[in-house]
Structure formats: structure tokens, C-alpha cells
Amino acid sequence: MSEAIEFDEKTARETEVLYLTPDIVAARRRVLDMLAVARGERIADIGSGPGLLAQEIAAAVGPRGCVEGVDISAPMVALARRRCANLAHVAFHDGDATALPWPDAGFDAAVSTQVYEYVPDLAQAFAELCRVLRPGGRALIMATNADSLILASPAPALSRRILDAWRAHCPHPDLPRRISPLLRGAGLDIRARDSFTLLDADFSRDRFAWHYLRSISAYAARQGRIEKAEGKAWIAELQDLAVDGGFFFSLNRYLFVAERPTA
Numbered sequence: 064m065s066e067a068i069e070f071d072e073k074t075a076r077e078t079e080v081l082y083l084t085p086d087i088v089a090a091r092r093r094v095l096d097m098l099a100v101a102r103g104e105r106i107a108d109i110g111s112g113p114g115l116l117a118q119e120i121a122a123a124v125g126p127r128g129c130v131e132g133v134d135i136s137a138p139m140v141a142l143a144r145r146r147c148a149n150l151a152h153v154a155f156h157d158g159d160a161t162a163l164p165w166p167d168a169g170f171d172a173a174v175s176t177q178v179y180e181y182v183p184d185l186a187q188a189f190a191e192l193c194r195v196l197r198p199g200g201r202a203l204i205m206a207t208n209a210d211s212l213i214l215a216s217p218a219p220a221l222s223r224r225i226l227d228a229w230r231a232h233c234p235h236p237d238l239p240r241r242i243s244p245l246l247r248g249a250g251l252d253i254r255a256r257d258s259f260t261l262l263d264a265d266f267s268r269d270r271f272a273w274h275y276l277r278s279i280s281a282y283a284a285r286q287g288r289i290e291k292a293e294g295k296a297w298i299a300e301l302q303d304l305a306v307d308g309g310f311f312f313s314l315n316r317y318l319f320v321a322e323r324p325t326a
């Protein structure tokens with residue numbers, strides 16, 4: 064079985080549920096604050112997924128602006144089109160971050176959240192990102208560093224096996240730590256960096272950690288790195304820990320704002 068996650072229909076639906084949790088709603092708010100979209104701007108959303116961010120950007124740019132999304136997953140594009148069906152200034156395309164379906168210099172800004180971790184050829188993807196921005200245009204990239212996870216666990220050895228297995232779910236699990244020279248190599252100037260912590264001490268059903276930890280243990284079982292029963296026992300132990308008030312989950316996402324130089 065391939066190790067990289069495929070955003071098929073099931074994964075697309077799961078991602079949508081995960082991205083509606085209050086943790087990710089707050090992360091999107093941070094992205095929007097940092098992107099500082101103005102009315103009338105033209106914005107690209109690379110790896111637009113279920114279209115939640117594009118929908119919010121559309122409200123910020125207003126009908127005189129536009130939002131164009133692209134995604135390699137047809138089920139994701141379908142979800143995004145459904146979500147934004149009543150927004151005439153939003154469009155979604157099937158396509159790859161390494162071959163964007165747009166002419167040169169057409170956007171005031173581009174955003175890409177939780178996507179470049181999954182793109183094998185980053186040099187090509189960032190060259191494309193730079194190409195579609197107008198001179199002076201900005202890009203906001205958010206990515207998770209897998210190693211930033213801190214988890215209180217009654218079964219640390221099993222936790223280690225699951226987290227080690229999860230590192231293979233994408234080609235660049237530690238992208239934030241390596242991204243700066245890659246962006247500069249593509250001709251972009253880095254203007255700002257920030258971090259956003261997904262923090263949970265409850266492990267309740269409506270939160271990110273609940274879905275995320277289930278999803279990574281299921282992945283480790285699918286890859287044959289743990290037994291399915293071990294994954295279930297791991298989650299049950301984390302639930303017991305939460306009941307006792309000892310649950311702790313913290314995972315960092317990192318935000319980078321880069322700019323295409325004017326000359």
C-alpha cells in the first residue's frame with residue numbers, strides 16, 4: 064500500500080469534518096488576519112480542499128474581487144464547488160500545485176494551507192506560486208511540523224510507533240523547518256513568520272485532537288505498523304486519561320508570508 068495519503072471521497076469528507084472543528088475555525092481566522100485581504104483583490108487558493116477558506120476569503124474580497132481555487136483531488140473540488148455554489152466570484156479548478164492553471168502575474172495574493180507537505184516537487188510548486196503572483200503580490204503558506212506534537216500518553220512506546228508511522232503520510236512532514244530557503248530559491252522574499260498552536264486538554268468529540276488522533280492511529284494500522292486492536296486500545300487509554308483530567312495535546316502549525324519582489 065502507498066504510504067502517502069490520497070484525498071479520495073472518504074478522506075475528503077473526513078477532512079471537511081476535521082476542518083469544521085473550532086480549533087481549525089480559529090486557525091483559519093489567523094490565516095485571514097495575516098493575509099489581510101482587501102476588497103476587490105484577486106486571490107488564489109492552492110490546494111483549496113473543501114473550500115472553507117475560499118468561502119471566507121470570498122466574503123472579504125467582495126463581489127468585485129475574486130477567489131480561484133485549485134486542487135488535485137476531484138472529490139475535494141466537488142465539495143468546494145458545492146459549498147461556494149452561490150458565489151459568482153469564486154471558481155475551483157482540478158489541477159496540480161506544480162502546474163497551476165493560471166496565467167502569469169494574475170493574483171494580488173495566494174494562500175495555501177496544509178498543502179505543500181503533500182507536494183513532492185517543492186521547487187517546481189514554489190516556482191509556480193511565484194509565477195502567478197503579480198510583482199509585489201504576497202503568498203501565505205501554512206504547514207504543520209509533525210515533530211511539534213506533544214501528547215500526554217499512558218502508552219509512550221505505542222504513541223511513538225504511531226507517530227513515527229504517521230511521518231510517512233506525506234513527503235514533507237517537517238516542511239516549516241525547511242521552507243525558508245525553498246521560498247527564497249523560488250524568488251520570493253519572506254516578510255513574516257508566525258505559529259498557531261492546536262491545544263486541547265479535553266479530548267472532546269467536537270475538537271481537532273479527537274478526530275486527528277483517531278485518524279493517525281487508523282493510518283498506522285492500515286500501514287501495518289500497529290495492530291488495529293492496539294490503535295483502539297490507544298484511543299481508549301487517551302479517553303481514560305481525559306476523564307482523569309490528564310489529557311494534553313499540542314501541535315504547531317506555522318505561517319509564512321512571502322512576497323514577489325517588484326523588480
Ligand SMILES: C[S@@+](CC[C@H](N)C(=O)[O-])C[C@H]1O[C@@H](n2cnc3c(N)ncnc32)[C@H](O)[C@@H]1O
Pocket residue numbers: 070078082109110111112113114115116133134135136139158159160161175176177178181182
Ligand atoms: C489537508 S487538505 C487542506 C485543504 C485546504 N487547504 C484547507 O486548509 O482547508 C490538503 C489538500 O491539498 C490537496 N493537494 C495535495 N497535493 C496537491 C497538489 N499537488 N496540488 C494541488 N492540491 C494538492 C489535497 O487534495 C487536499 O485537498
